[in-house]
Amino acid sequence: NGMFVGPVLTVPLMLVAVQGMGSPDPLPFYRHTVMYLSYIRYGLEALCVAVFGYGRKALFCPPEEIYCHYSPREMLRTM
Numbered sequence: 650n651g652m653f654v655g656p657v658l659t660v661p662l663m664l665v666a667v668q669g670m671g672s673p674d675p676l677p678f679y680r681h682t683v684m685y686l687s688y689i690r691y692g693l694e695a696l697c698v699a700v701f702g703y704g705r706k707a708l709f710c711p712p713e714e715i716y717c718h719y720s721p722r723e724m725l726r727t728m
Contacts, residue, residue, distance in 0.1 A: 666687045
């Protein structure tokens with residue numbers, strides 16, 4: 650039963666966790682409420698704050714590298 654119930658409960662929370670991020674358009678009330686009930690959204694916000702918040706400096710990227718996965722733009726795109 651857990652093999653079925655776990656994904657059935659988690660996938661909708663994952664889908665609504667990222668709604669409204671980067672979009673200036675307001676969401677309807679019901680989607681806004683469901684979005685803020687998703688614990689996955691709070692985990693994603695905590696990850697962003699842990700990496701970019703509290704006045705942290707940008708992670709080190711060697712200047713000779715063309716692509717650096719630790720640049721803030723690439724990390725946010727990955728998340």
